[in-house]
Amino acid sequence: MIRIGITGHRNLTPGVGDAVAALIDSHLEPYGCDLVGLSCLADGADTLFAAAVLDAGAPLEAIVPAREYRDGLPAGHHPLYDRLLAQAVLVHTLPHVESTPRAHLEAGRLLVERCDQLVAVWDGEPARGPGGTADIVAYARSLHRPVSVLWPEGARR
Numbered sequence: 568m569i570r571i572g573i574t575g576h577r578n579l580t581p582g583v584g585d586a587v588a589a590l591i592d593s594h595l596e597p598y599g600c601d602l603v604g605l606s607c608l609a610d611g612a613d614t615l616f617a618a619a620v621l622d623a624g625a626p627l628e629a630i631v632p633a634r635e636y637r638d639g640l641p642a643g644h645h646p647l648y649d650r651l652l653a654q655a656v657l658v659h660t661l662p663h664v665e666s667t668p669r670a671h672l673e674a675g676r677l678l679v680e681r682c683d684q685l686v687a688v689w690d691g692e693p694a695r696g697p698g699g700t701a702d703i704v705a706y707a708r709s710l711h712r713p714v715s716v717l718w719p720e721g722a723r724r
Contacts, residue, residue: 568601568602568603569598569601569602569603569683569684570602570603570605570681570682570683570684571595571598571602571603571604571605571620571682571683571684571685571686572604572605572606572678572679572681572682572684572685572686573604573605573606573607573612573613573616573617573678573685573686573687573688574612574613574675574678574679574685574686574687574688574689574700574703574704574707575587575611575612575613575616575686575687575688575689575700575717576611576612576688576689576690576700576724577609577610577611577612577613578610578611578724579611579612579615579724582722583719583722583723583724584611584615586719586722587612587615587688587717587718587719588615588618588619590688590717590718590719591612591615591616591619591686591688591717592619594686594715594717595619595620595623596623598623598625599623599624599625600623600624600625601625602620602623602625603625603626603627603628604616604617604619604620604621604625604626604627604628605627605628605629605630605678605681605682606620606627606628606629606630606651606678607629607630607631607632607636607671607674607675607678608629608631608648608651608652609640609644610640610641610644610647610648611688612688614644614647614648614651615688616686616688617629617651618651621651621654626656626657627651627654627655627656628655628656628657628658628659628681629651629652629655629657629658629659630658630659630661630674630677630678630681631652631658631659631660631661631674632661632663632666632670632671632673632674633661633663633664633665633666633667633670634660634663634664635664635665635666636666636670637649638666639666659677659681661673661674661677668696668697668698669697669698670698671697671698672697672698672702672703673698674698675698675702675703675706676703676706678703679703679706679707679710679712680710682712683712683713684712684713684714684715685703685704685707685712685713685714685715686714686715686717687700687703687704687707687714687715687716687717688700688717688718689701689704689716689717689718690718690722690723690724691716691718692724704716
């Protein structure tokens with residue numbers, strides 16, 4: 568069984584989000600339910616991936632960067648976050664209280680360390696802050712983890 572982690576952009580526009588969901592579905596399809604998905608469950612790529620993992624009948628592991636992580640997510644995302652978190656077979660909670668860039672970076676690194684392959688929903692641009700997608704991709708590559716970059720052609724954040 569392969570362990571696949573996700574890193575990717577948040578705040579995707581509806582059109583980009585639909586295209587990303589299709590790319591994720593296509594990427595995961597060959598594995599069927601023979602995978603474990605790892606996600607921090609943030610809005611955007613993380614939840615699109617987590618939903619695809621669960622739809623495939625595969626187990627989901629969640630990584631929670633801090634006790635106040637949920638509070639830092641958009642309020643409209645809370646119901647989906649709660650539902651996905653409840654469906655996770657295992658939840659890794661880091662010891663941080665506040666949801667800071669440092670906590671996010673550490674969560675991303677833990678996710679990379681626990682996966683066999685990383686899916687990156689990434690436009691190829693530098694991270695906008697510590698712990699961003701580019702940082703997690705760089706860390707995965709430094710550990711020689713295979714990284715599959717998924718980004719819709721012509722899409723912009």
